[in-house]
Amino acid sequence: MGERLLSVEDLVVEYRPKRFRAKPFRALGGVSVAVDAGQTLGLVGESGSGKTTLGRALLGLAPVTAGRITFAGEDISHAGRAQRRRLSRDLQVVFQDPYSSLNPAMEIGEILAEPLTVQGVSAQAARARIMELLDRVGLPQDAVHRLPREFSGGQRQRVAIARALALQPKLIVCDEPVSALDLTTQARVLDLLLQVQRDTGVAYLFISHDIDVVRHVSHDVAVMYRGEIVEHGPAQRVTVDPEHSYTRRLLLASPVADPDRQQERRAERARLRAQERGRAGVAV
Structure with a gap:
């Protein structure tokens, strides 16, 4: 374990609607994660899970309603423009779309x-x-x-x-950096990120919907579902032998070459989804 570089504690992000008296939309509900120097935390979840919102909050692009973000020992939860400019030396981002970025x-x-x-x-x-x-x-x-x-x-x-x-940053937020690329190019870019980390010691917050991609690059993995962390641990355990049903469902979503096995995985994924809906109905 290296030195703690990034610490997110009980982070809440809410967006205020324009309609009068409408309730705010809670995108993140008390999220806590950490990244050590030279390490990669993979943040995985489906679209709408809140993973990109977390990355945007770190970069000052999403409002922090409650909680705390500490980077290199400095509270950046509500960093102003001058502080953000200074932070850009150590905190950078690679966006999803290489065509528009x-x-x-x-x-x-x-x-x-x-x-x-x-x-x-x-x-x-x-x-x-x-x-x-x-x-x-x-x-x-x-x-x-x-x-x-x-x-x-x-x-x-x-x-x-x-x-x-x-600028030789300490941490790079990688927001779906390979999702717009074909599989062969994905592998090359991922290998490049790994080589850069070995050469420079940079840390990554690697955001993706693809659990196979996250397994390839991460030391630890946090799984997000509906704005909350539902599972967190070493990458090998979380991406191979997950404990939470939602993580298992993400794992089953990865395609395999065998058509019969693929059909079995789809059926198992549907069963897990039905179980989750049943539990949600009981909770209501």
Whole structure:
């Protein structure tokens, strides 16, 4: 176990509706997770489970209604603009869509230079750093003069990873970073993230709906369902021998090559879903 880098305690995120007297929508209800330096916490759940909301709250993009977020010993629950700018050195993000996350009008060199320039890095030092970044993510150095549209989806995501690494952060929030890519490209990008972590010691909060992807990259896994953590533990246990029925259902959702086994998995998943609905009905 490394040094505690990120601590989220009893985090509540609510969105206030525009309608008068309407009840707020609670996206997160008392979530607690932690990430150690150099480690990866996989956050997995279906669409609408709240996993992306948690990532957005860490980045200051979702309102913190209650609870506390501590990063590198500093309370960032309600960080202002100046604090967020300072935090950007150590806290970065890689978004889901490599096509929309890069400015199509800017050359790759300009995209990579932007975070360095904002932090006051000289033009000469920025150029040297950009060359290092391109080499680290496996892109040719002549990429600096090319536009994002000249690259494939996997190459664009490599650019996004290079941009996130520009300021040598301590933690990168990876929000579904491979879900828009084909399977072969997914594997290459995941291997790149693992190699970067080995080389730099960066920590990841890795958000995904795919439990197989999370197993590949994570040290620990937290499973989210309806805005709450329903299971949390070492990746090998949670993704291979889960305790919670919802986690088992996520595991059964992963496709297999055998049609007969796939049909059995679908039937078992339907049975677990029916059990969950039955328990919810009893609770009501």
